[in-house]
Amino acid sequence: MATAYAPHFIASQKAAAQTMSSPSLTMAQDELKKIAAYKAVEFVESGMVVGLGTGSTAKHAVDRIGELLQQGVLSTIVGIPTSMKTHEQALSVNIPLSDLDTHPVIDLAIDGADEVDPDLNLVKGRGGSLLREKMIEFASKKFVVIVDESKLVDYIGGSGLAMPVEVVPFCWKFTAQRLQLLFEEAGCVAELRTCPETGDPFVTDNRNYTIDLFFKKSIGDLKAAGDAILRLPGVVEHGLFVDMATVVIVAGDGGVTVKNKS
Numbered sequence: 001m002a003t004a005y006a007p008h009f010i011a012s013q014k015a016a017a018q019t020m021s022s023p024s025l026t027m028a029q030d031e032l033k034k035i036a037a038y039k040a041v042e043f044v045e046s047g048m049v050v051g052l053g054t055g056s057t058a059k060h061a062v063d064r065i066g067e068l069l070q071q072g073v074l075s076t077i078v079g080i081p082t083s084m085k086t087h088e089q090a091l092s093v094n095i096p097l098s099d100l101d102t103h104p105v106i107d108l109a110i111d112g113a114d115e116v117d118p119d120l121n122l123v124k125g126r127g128g129s130l131l132r133e134k135m136i137e138f139a140s141k142k143f144v145v146i147v148d149e150s151k152l153v154d155y156i157g158g159s160g161l162a163m164p165v166e167v168v169p170f171c172w173k174f175t176a177q178r179l180q181l182l183f184e185e186a187g188c189v190a191e192l193r194t195c196p197e198t199g200d201p202f203v204t205d206n207r208n209y210t211i212d213l214f215f216k217k218s219i220g221d222l223k224a225a226g227d228a229i230l231r232l233p234g235v236v237e238h239g240l241f242v243d244m245a246t247v248v249i250v251a252g253d254g255g256v257t258v259k260n261k262s
C-alpha cells in the first residue's frame with residue numbers, strides 16, 4: 001500500500017534500506033557496531049539513569065549494560081527504554097527500568113543513528129522509534145551516538161536513504177503530499193512505510209504511521225527544515241536530530257574514533 005506520491009521510488013534505495021536493517025548484516029559490520037557500543041558503555045557509571053536506544057547497534061549497548069550489572073561491575077542503573085522492543089530486551093537482561101515521567105532528567109543516553117554529518121547532526125528513525133528516542137535523548141545531559149563508519153555522510157540525506165517523519169494516521173496522504181511539496185526543490189519523494197510481509201502500514205509504538213522522505217539534493221538549513229516539518233498539521237515528529245549528539249563514537253576498519261561536539 002505505497003503512496004501515490006512516490007511512483008518512482010528507487011528500487012535500489014529500498015534494497016539498500018532493507019540491507020541496513022536486515023539480519024543478513026555482515027559479521028564485520030555487526031562487529032563494528034558492537035565495538036562502538038562497548039566503547040559507549042565505558043561512559044556509564046553506577047547510579048546513573050541511562051537512556052537505552054533502539055536498533056542493531058544500541059542492542060549491543062543494552063546487552064553490555066546487562067552483562068556489567070550481572071558481573072557487579074555496575075550497580076543501581078535505571079534504564080529508560082526508547083521503544084517497546086528495547087523495553088523487552090532490557091528486561092531480558094535484568095536492567096531495572098523506569099520512564100521519563102519518573103526520571104525527567106537522564107544522565108546519559110546511548111543510541112545508534114542512520115546518518116551522521118560532519119557537524120554531528122543525525123538522521124534517526126529508520127527502525128521506527130524516532131519519537132521516543134527524541135524525547136528521551138532531548139532529556140539527556142549527555143547523548144552518546146554509536147555507529148559503524150558506513151553511517152557517516154557529507155550532508156544529511158546524502159546516503160540516499162530515508163529521512164523518516166512520524167505522522168498521525170488520519171489523512172496521511174495529505175500529510176505526505178505536504179511533506180513532499182515542502183522539499184520539492186530538493187527533489188523529495190515521500191513514501192508511506194509499510195510492513196514488507198503484509199504491505200500494511202508500519203505502525204509505530206505510538207500507533208502512528210511513518211512517511212519516509214528521500215532527497216535528491218541537500219535540504220539546506222537543517223533547523224529551518226525541521227521547524228517547517230513540525231509546522232505541518234498531521235506531523236508528530238521528524239528524524240532530524242540537530243545539535244543533539246554530544247559524542248559520536250565511530251567504529252571502522254581503522255579503529256574507533258570519538259568525535260566530541262564542539
Ligand SMILES: O=C[C@H](O)[C@H](O)[C@H](O)COP(=O)(O)O
Nearest residue numbers: 055056057112125127128129
Ligand atoms: O528507529 C531507529 C533508530 O533511530 C536507530 O537508532 C537507527 O535506525 C539506527 O539503527 P541501527 O543501529 O540498527 O543501524
